[in-house]
Amino acid sequence: TKNPQHGRTAYHFQPAKNWQNDPNGPMYHNGMYHLFYQYNPHGPTWDAGKLSWGHSVSGDLVNWAALDNALDPTSPFDANGCWSGSATVLPGGRPAILYTGIDADRVQVQNVAFASNPSDPLLRDWHKPSCNPVIGIPADVTGNNFRDPTEPWRGSDGLWRVAVAAEVEGKGTLLVYRSADFLRWERNPGPPLHASSPAVPVLECPDLFPISMAAAAEQEGLDALMAAGGSSSGGVTHVLKLTDFAKEDHYMVGRYDELAGDTFAPAEPERGDDPGRWRRLDHGHLYASKSFFDARKKRRVLWAWVDENDGAAEAKGWAGIQAFPRAMWLDGDGKGLVQWPVEEIETLRRKRDSGFGPEGTEVGAGGKVEIGAGIQSSQADVEVVFEIPSLEEAETLDDLEWALDDPQRLCAEKGAFVHGGVGPFGLLVLASGGLQEHTAVFFRVFRHQGKYKVLMCTDLTRSSTKAGVNKPCYGAFLDVDVEKDRSISLRTLIDHTVVESFGNGGRTCMTARVYPEHAAKGRSRTYVFNHGAGAVKVSKLEAWELAAAAVNGAGGGGGSV
Numbered sequence: 001t002k003n004p005q006h007g008r009t010a011y012h013f014q015p016a017k018n019w020q021n022d023p024n025g026p027m028y029h030n031g032m033y034h035l036f037y038q039y040n041p042h043g044p045t046w047d048a049g050k051l052s053w054g055h056s057v058s059g060d061l062v063n064w065a066a067l068d069n070a071l072d073p074t075s076p077f078d079a080n081g082c083w084s085g086s087a088t089v090l091p092g093g094r095p096a097i098l099y100t101g102i103d104a105d106r107v108q109v110q111n112v113a114f115a116s117n118p119s120d121p122l123l124r125d126w127h128k129p130s131c132n133p134v135i136g137i138p139a140d141v142t143g144n145n146f147r148d149p150t151e152p153w154r155g156s157d158g159l160w161r162v163a164v165a166a167e168v169e170g171k172g173t174l175l176v177y178r179s180a181d182f183l184r185w186e187r188n189p190g191p192p193l194h195a196s197s198p199a200v201p202v203l204e205c206p207d208l209f210p211i212s213m214a215a216a217a218e219q220e221g222l223d224a225l226m227a228a229g230g231s232s233s234g235g236v237t238h239v240l241k242l243t244d245f246a247k248e249d250h251y252m253v254g255r256y257d258e259l260a261g262d263t264f265a266p267a268e269p270e271r272g273d274d275p276g277r278w279r280r281l282d283h284g285h286l287y288a289s290k291s292f293f294d295a296r297k298k299r300r301v302l303w304a305w306v307d308e309n310d311g312a313a314e315a316k317g318w319a320g321i322q323a324f325p326r327a328m329w330l331d332g333d334g335k336g337l338v339q340w341p342v343e344e345i346e347t348l349r350r351k352r353d354s355g356f357g358p359e360g361t362e363v364g365a366g367g368k369v370e371i372g373a374g375i376q377s378s379q380a381d382v383e384v385v386f387e388i389p390s391l392e393e394a395e396t397l398d399d400l401e402w403a404l405d406d407p408q409r410l411c412a413e414k415g416a417f418v419h420g421g422v423g424p425f426g427l428l429v430l431a432s433g434g435l436q437e438h439t440a441v442f443f444r445v446f447r448h449q450g451k452y453k454v455l456m457c458t459d460l461t462r463s464s465t466k467a468g469v470n471k472p473c474y475g476a477f478l479d480v481d482v483e484k485d486r487s488i489s490l491r492t493l494i495d496h497t498v499v500e501s502f503g504n505g506g507r508t509c510m511t512a513r514v515y516p517e518h519a520a521k522g523r524s525r526t527y528v529f530n531h532g533a534g535a536v537k538v539s540k541l542e543a544w545e546l547a548a549a550a551v552n553g554a555g556g557g558g559g560s561v
């Protein structure tokens with residue numbers, strides 16, 4: 001029997017039922033946040049030919065009301081699916097969508113749709129003009145891979161630009177098109193915005209956006225339109241985010257140059273043109289992200305699809321959530337992005353329980369302390385800072401050279417219960433009383449050629465006793481000078497089947513889906529643990545129970561707040 005409640009989340013975005021994947025066309029317009037998303041209204045699995053654009057609105061990015069689908073596959077130019085794309089507001093205030101249609105011959109083309117009534121605060125109705133498709137598939141595009149238009153931006157010449165992912169000669173390429181009227185688009189005859197090595201035939205859901213270089217302090221975002229005149233200059237640089245086919249999201253900071261023919265020069269050319277070697281947006285399970293400029297709070301906000309890992313869509317009648325929206329800004333090094341849950345999450349905070357005194361607590365070697373015993377910890381926001389009194393005992397990586405390129409395997413080999421020198425220490429979340437089930441989010445400090453390297457892991461191997469669940473280990477090295485700082489911060493959002501972690505102030509993110517079985521029968525627990533040889537001090541700890549948000553009229557996870 002179907003159990004639509006099973007595994008549902010309490011404050012992550014999901015439709016009331018059925019399948020969802022990529023976030024599409026997020027925007028803030030007339031006081032309202034809009035999120036569109038890839039949606040199969042007919043069932044809980046991805047069905048290429050049936051995808052619509054689901055549509056929800058929110059006043060605060062936390063509580064959402066579901067509206068009718070914005071786009072359904074009803075026209076010759078999208079009869080086999082309305083795939084991903086972007087939204088923008090045209091001068092004069094008319095919102096427009098550019099999206100990929102799978103046409104009646106199953107060819108990928110780009111279409112436009114306009115809000116029928118721009119003064120409707122909910123933008124309920126969308127009109128597809130009959131001149132669609134506005135961009136047909138070019139002759140040199142192979143593999144029928146031509147999709148996912150970025151949010152359009154306007155150059156100093158007044159022309160609109162959009163980048164579309166295309167397979168050209170077997171290479172994942174971004175083609176730029178220009179238009180004066182948003183209806184007739186012409187391909188830039190010059191070199192593409194990006195061409196990957198042939199290893200990546202198609203790059204999905206590209207995202208190109210300006211970002212303030214002063215933002216490290218101010219955390220301020222920039223509108224694509226504000227970059228009119230376009231190019232990186234002064235205090236503005238750009239970020240190009242690419243989704244490598246069926247794998248993960250990567251990004252590179254760089255110089256976008258309109259006057260040099262719409263080109264992008266990476267800030268870290270040494271990483272090469274294969275985005276698989278660029279910086280990773282999230283080291284866990286997250287895909288097809290898309291950001292937008294939130295004019296209300298002057299920040300850039302990231303949405304991203306987080307797929308299921310339990311192969312149980314049919315039984316549940318639904319699949320797919322969105323990561324909690326994240327504010328995103330440039331790190332002080334000018335190369336990395338910092339991501340942090342939008343502050344509105346705090347409106348859900350109900351009860352706080354740290355269990356620790358104000359001066360913090362020492363967790364000795366082999367120690368394990370329960371935290372948040374007084375809150376419902378399957379729906380929580382936990383922030384913790386670990387202080388490391390001594391690095392003396394750090395294990396060496398010198399004989400494990402492979403590990404530098406494979407932090408994920410290092411996490412798998414040196415799990416939360418493999419005792420170490422400095423660490424592993426961290427959190428056990430969604431844990432059953434006897435720890436038969438738990439998800440471990442933890443750190444381990446290594447010494448490598450006289451320097452220190454900090455590993456962050458999310459280990460799912462014991463997250464669920466259920467059969468058929470994919471339970472990997474995620475891992476990454478933090479960009480931190482632990483010798484100087486002597487402390488490591490972690491924030492983890494827990495939401496029934498989600499463990500979304502922000503290490504080192506949001507510089508390293510790791511999202512996981514887990515399916516604990518104990519939660520249906522009893523309480524989930526959270527522990528701070530330390531399986532290192534020396535003590536660590538927990539100098540800050542906040543564990544907040546979060547209320548269920550109103551999400552698309554569906555009952556929140558467990559619904560038991």
Ligand code: DQQ
Nearest residue numbers: 038083084147204205288
């Ligand atoms: N999902 C969409 C495509 C996109 C892919 C189809 C990425 O437009 O390339 O549902 O997940």
